[in-house]
Amino acid sequence: MGEFIQTTIGGLTLGAQYALMALGFSLAFGILRVINFAHGAFYVVGGYLAYWITNEVGLPYVLGVIVAVLGTAAIGYVFELFVIERRIDDHLATIVMTLGASLIGGAAMLSLFGAQAAQFEGGLTGTFRFGGVFVPHARVMIIAVAGLAIAAVYLLLYKTQVGNALRALTDDREMAVAMGMRPKVLFPMAFAIATGLAGLTGALVTPQFSLAPFVGEHVLMISFLAVILGGLGSLPGAVIASVLVGLVEAFVGTYVGGSWAPLILFTGILVLLVARPSGLLGHRTIIDA
Amino acid sequence: MPKNLAPSTTSTTSSAVRRRSRHVLLLPGITLLLVALGFFVPKLTADPFLISFVPTVLITMLASMHVWLLLRVNLLSFASPPFMAVGGYVLALVATNVTSNAIVLIVACVVVPAMLAIPLGLVLLRLRGTYFALVTFVLAQVVVLIVVIAEGPLGGSSGLSGIPPATLGATQFAAGGDLVRFSVIVALVGMALAATVSIVWRRHFAAIEENEPLAASLGLQPWRYKTYAFVSAAGVAGLAGLILINQLGNAHPDSFGPLSAVNHVAASVIGGPSFLGPAVGALILAWLVHVFASQAQYSQLLLGAALILVTLFAKRGLTGLVVDAAKFLARAVSRPGPPDTGARAEPRSAEGDTTTQVPNTLTRRESVTTGEVVLSVDALAKRFGGVAAVDGVSLELRKGDILGVIGPNGAGKTTLINMISGAMVPSGGRVTLSGKALTGSSPQTMSRHGIARSYQQTSVFSGATVRENLRRAEAFSKRWVSDEELDELLRETGLDARLDDIAGDLPYGLQKLLGLLLPLATRPAVLLLDEPAAGLEVSERGRIDQLVEWAAERGSAVLLVEHDMDLVRRICPRLLVMDTGKELAHGTPEVVLTNPDVITAYLGVADDEELADIADLVEPSVLAEPEAGTHREEEIHRG
Known part of the structure; x- marks a missing residue:
C-alpha cells in the first residue's frame, strides 16, 4: 500500500513536471500553429541560465529563475519576429527552422558549458514526509508553479483581450488583421511566452533531473507525447495527458520494469492516432492541418 | 525535381503539349556517371580517408533520399532512422542466420522495410502536414524501444555483433576498396529506385506538392501516390541501414537514434528539391562533421544556421541556387541587352483586348426538360x-x-x-x-x-x-x-x-x-x-x-x-x-428575379410598399450590387 501511494505521488509529481514542460510547446502550437522543435533547447538554455546566475555568478536561485524566464522569452521573441514570422504560413518551413534553432541552442550550450552534466542543486533541498511517503520540497514547488502557470496561461488566453486577439489570429489571420489586430506584435509575444515557459521549466526542473546540453531531447519527446495524446493545440488536453504520462511511467516503472514504460506509451499513442487522430480532447480535425 | 528546367520552345499545338521532355533523365544520368567514375578509378578506392568517408556520405545520402522522396509529396518524415534500423537488423539477421550473399541482402533490405511501410502508410498517410511529421518522430522512438526490449532476437541494448560481411562469390565486402565498391553499388540501387519512382510519377508528385485539392478534383488519388513515395522511401532508407551495419559489423540501437533524422532532414533541405539535392546535402553534412570532428558543436552550429538561412532565403536549396545562377549566366551570355523584354509574342489575351465585346451572338439555351x-x-x-x-x-x-x-x-x-x-x-x-x-x-x-x-x-x-x-x-x-x-x-x-x-x-x-x-x-x-x-x-x-x-x-x-x-x-x-x-x-430568370422574396433576400427590404416600388424599378444588374464587395476584395488579392 505504501508503495502504491508513493508510486501515485511520484507519478503525479512527474506528471506536473511534464505538464509544465508541455505547456509552452502546446501554447506555441495552439496559437502560432508552429511545432517548436527548439522547445527542448529553450528548456536547456533556461536551465543553464539559472545555473550560471546561481552557481557561477553567485546570486540567489530565485534571481536565476527570473533571468532564465526573461532570457529565453527574449530569445523566443526575436526568433519569432525575425525568422518564424517570415514563413509563418508554411508548416514544414517552421518545423525546419525550429530544428535549426534547436541545433544552434544545443551547440551553443555545449561550447559554453562543455559536454559534462552541470552540478546544479537548485534552491530547495528539503523533503516532506507523510508517514512512509517522501516528497522533496522542490517537487511540491514545481507542482505549485505548474498549477499557477497553467492557470495563468488559461486566463491569458480565455479571459483577456490579448487572449481573444491571439485566438482570433489563430482562427483567421487575414480577417483578424483586417480587424486591426497586429500579428507582428502579438505572435512574437505569444512565442516569447511559450519559450519563457520552457525556460522557466528548465530553471525549475533541471535540478531535479539533470542539466547537460542535450537533455532537451527528452523534454521535446515528452511534449510530443503530451500534445499528441491530448490533442494538438488543446491546453487542457496537454495537461491531462502529461499527468497521465507521468502516472503510466511511474506505475509501469515500479511494477513492470524500465524500458517497457516508454514503449507502452509510444505504442499506445500510435494506436490512439489510428483510432482517434484528434487526440483525447482534441475536437478539431487535424487531418487537414 | 528536374521539371521545368528546359521548357520546349514550340507552341500552340496539342501534339506539342504531349511531347515528352528528355531532360528529366539528365540529372540522374550525370549522377550515375559521376558515381561510376569514382567506382572505377582505383586511386579513389584505395585512399584510407575515402574508404571511411564514402560509405558515410552514401549512408547520409540514402537516408536523406528517404526524406527527399516524401518531401516531394509534401510530407516531412523523420522516419529515416526506423526504416534504416529495419534494414540494418534485416541484414544482421539474414547474414548471421541465412546467407551473406550480397544480392539476397540488398533485396531483403529493400523489400522488408518497404513491406512494413505498406500497413504503416495506410495509417500514417491519413495524417498531413505537421501531424505526419510528429508521428514519424514517435515512430522512430518506438522502433528503438522495440529493439531495446527484444533482447532475444535483436540483442536488446547491447546490440548484435559479429555480423558477417556481405559476400559475392569469393569477394568479401568487409574492408578497403571492396567495402567502398559494395557501398557504391548499394547506393546506386537506392538512387535508381528513388529516380524511377520520382520520374515515373513526377507529375503526380509535383501536383500533390503544389496543389493537392486541384489534383484530386482532376481525378488524382493522393493517398495512392503518397503510398508509393512512402514505400519506396522506406526501401531506400533500408539500404542506408544495410551500408551502415555492413560497415560497422555490428548492429546497435544507438546507431538509429530518432534525432539522427534531423541530419537527414537537414541534408535534404539544404541540398534542395533537385534529384542531386540529397547527394549535395549529404556531402556538405559529412564534410562539416569531418572538418569539425573534434568540436562537434561548431558543425552543429553551422548546420543549424544553414537550415534557417536556406529556409528563409533559398527555398530550393543549394542545387536550386546553382540552377538559378546557371540560368542567369546563360541568359546574360545569350542576350547581352536588357533581358527578357519583348521576347514573348504579346498574347492575344483579354488584358489589352478591349475590343472584345460581350457576345450577343449566343442565344440562351432552352431549358432541358427531357432526356437522361x-x-x-x-x-x-x-x-x-x-x-x-x-x-x-x-x-x-x-x-x-x-x-x-x-x-x-x-x-x-x-x-x-x-x-x-x-x-x-x-x-x-x-x-x-x-x-x-x-x-x-x-x-x-x-x-x-x-x-x-x-x-x-x-x-x-x-x-x-x-x-x-x-x-x-x-x-x-x-x-x-x-x-x-x-x-x-x-x-x-x-x-x-x-x-x-x-x-x-x-x-x-x-x-x-x-x-x-x-x-x-x-x-x-x-x-x-x-x-x-x-x-x-x-x-x-x-x-x-x-x-x-x-x-x-x-x-x-x-x-x-x-x-x-x-x-x-x-x-x-x-x-x-x-x-x-x-x-x-x-x-x-424572368420569374425568379422578380420574385419579391428574392429581392428581399438581396436588398434586405421587408416593407411591402417599398417592395412594390422596387419590383418595378429593379434591374437584374442591381441585384449584383451587394456582391460588389466580393469583387473588390478579389481585386485586392490580385495585387
Whole structure:
C-alpha cells in the first residue's frame, strides 16, 4: 500500500513536471500553429541560465529563475519576429527552422558549458514526509508553479483581450488583421511566452533531473507525447495527458520494469492516432492541418 | 525535381503539349556517371580517408533520399532512422542466420522495410502536414524501444555483433576498396529506385506538392501516390541501414537514434528539391562533421544556421541556387541587352483586348426538360456545429442542361458545390450521378465518375507551365478531350499564346480561365463552376459564355454559381436562388428575379410598399450590387 501511494505521488509529481514542460510547446502550437522543435533547447538554455546566475555568478536561485524566464522569452521573441514570422504560413518551413534553432541552442550550450552534466542543486533541498511517503520540497514547488502557470496561461488566453486577439489570429489571420489586430506584435509575444515557459521549466526542473546540453531531447519527446495524446493545440488536453504520462511511467516503472514504460506509451499513442487522430480532447480535425 | 528546367520552345499545338521532355533523365544520368567514375578509378578506392568517408556520405545520402522522396509529396518524415534500423537488423539477421550473399541482402533490405511501410502508410498517410511529421518522430522512438526490449532476437541494448560481411562469390565486402565498391553499388540501387519512382510519377508528385485539392478534383488519388513515395522511401532508407551495419559489423540501437533524422532532414533541405539535392546535402553534412570532428558543436552550429538561412532565403536549396545562377549566366551570355523584354509574342489575351465585346451572338439555351437525368441532388444538407450552411437543397440536372445558382454571400452556394464535388462530406441528403449513389465520396472518386469543378479563387499548378498544367490534368483524369477540341479551348481562352509561360505568372484573368479550362478538358458529365466570372474584366467575361456553351453543347450538365447577373441571365435558362442554406426560388430568370422574396433576400427590404416600388424599378444588374464587395476584395488579392 505504501508503495502504491508513493508510486501515485511520484507519478503525479512527474506528471506536473511534464505538464509544465508541455505547456509552452502546446501554447506555441495552439496559437502560432508552429511545432517548436527548439522547445527542448529553450528548456536547456533556461536551465543553464539559472545555473550560471546561481552557481557561477553567485546570486540567489530565485534571481536565476527570473533571468532564465526573461532570457529565453527574449530569445523566443526575436526568433519569432525575425525568422518564424517570415514563413509563418508554411508548416514544414517552421518545423525546419525550429530544428535549426534547436541545433544552434544545443551547440551553443555545449561550447559554453562543455559536454559534462552541470552540478546544479537548485534552491530547495528539503523533503516532506507523510508517514512512509517522501516528497522533496522542490517537487511540491514545481507542482505549485505548474498549477499557477497553467492557470495563468488559461486566463491569458480565455479571459483577456490579448487572449481573444491571439485566438482570433489563430482562427483567421487575414480577417483578424483586417480587424486591426497586429500579428507582428502579438505572435512574437505569444512565442516569447511559450519559450519563457520552457525556460522557466528548465530553471525549475533541471535540478531535479539533470542539466547537460542535450537533455532537451527528452523534454521535446515528452511534449510530443503530451500534445499528441491530448490533442494538438488543446491546453487542457496537454495537461491531462502529461499527468497521465507521468502516472503510466511511474506505475509501469515500479511494477513492470524500465524500458517497457516508454514503449507502452509510444505504442499506445500510435494506436490512439489510428483510432482517434484528434487526440483525447482534441475536437478539431487535424487531418487537414 | 528536374521539371521545368528546359521548357520546349514550340507552341500552340496539342501534339506539342504531349511531347515528352528528355531532360528529366539528365540529372540522374550525370549522377550515375559521376558515381561510376569514382567506382572505377582505383586511386579513389584505395585512399584510407575515402574508404571511411564514402560509405558515410552514401549512408547520409540514402537516408536523406528517404526524406527527399516524401518531401516531394509534401510530407516531412523523420522516419529515416526506423526504416534504416529495419534494414540494418534485416541484414544482421539474414547474414548471421541465412546467407551473406550480397544480392539476397540488398533485396531483403529493400523489400522488408518497404513491406512494413505498406500497413504503416495506410495509417500514417491519413495524417498531413505537421501531424505526419510528429508521428514519424514517435515512430522512430518506438522502433528503438522495440529493439531495446527484444533482447532475444535483436540483442536488446547491447546490440548484435559479429555480423558477417556481405559476400559475392569469393569477394568479401568487409574492408578497403571492396567495402567502398559494395557501398557504391548499394547506393546506386537506392538512387535508381528513388529516380524511377520520382520520374515515373513526377507529375503526380509535383501536383500533390503544389496543389493537392486541384489534383484530386482532376481525378488524382493522393493517398495512392503518397503510398508509393512512402514505400519506396522506406526501401531506400533500408539500404542506408544495410551500408551502415555492413560497415560497422555490428548492429546497435544507438546507431538509429530518432534525432539522427534531423541530419537527414537537414541534408535534404539544404541540398534542395533537385534529384542531386540529397547527394549535395549529404556531402556538405559529412564534410562539416569531418572538418569539425573534434568540436562537434561548431558543425552543429553551422548546420543549424544553414537550415534557417536556406529556409528563409533559398527555398530550393543549394542545387536550386546553382540552377538559378546557371540560368542567369546563360541568359546574360545569350542576350547581352536588357533581358527578357519583348521576347514573348504579346498574347492575344483579354488584358489589352478591349475590343472584345460581350457576345450577343449566343442565344440562351432552352431549358432541358427531357432526356437522361445526369446529376440528382436530394435534400442535401451541411451543418457546421449549429449552423446549417446548406439545408435540404434538391436539384436535378440533365445532359446539356445549365442551371444557375445565385444567392447572397453566405447562402451556401460554394458549400453546395463542395459537397457535390466531394470536397466536403454532407451531413444529410443524397448525391446521385446517372443512378449511382456517390454521396460523400472523395473528390477523386467524384472526378473519376465525371464530376468536375472549378474554384472561386484561381486554382492552377502555379509553378508549372500552362502546357505542363494540361499534361498533368490529362495524366490524372480518366477522360480527356481530343486534340482538336483542346486547341479550340486554348484559342477561345487566349491561352494558346501562353503555353510555355509559368501559370503563376499569368495575369489573374488568364489564371482563372486556365482553372476553368482544366476541368472542362476532362469532358465532365457534370461541370460545377464556382463564380467563374468573379474578378474577371468585363471583356474577359464573354469567354465564360463561350466555354459554358461549349461544354453544354458536348453534353455536360453545368451547374453555375455566379454573382454576375448579366452573365447568369445570358446563359442560364433556369435559376435556383439560395438564401441561408435553403432554396428560395427555382425557375426561369424572368420569374425568379422578380420574385419579391428574392429581392428581399438581396436588398434586405421587408416593407411591402417599398417592395412594390422596387419590383418595378429593379434591374437584374442591381441585384449584383451587394456582391460588389466580393469583387473588390478579389481585386485586392490580385495585387
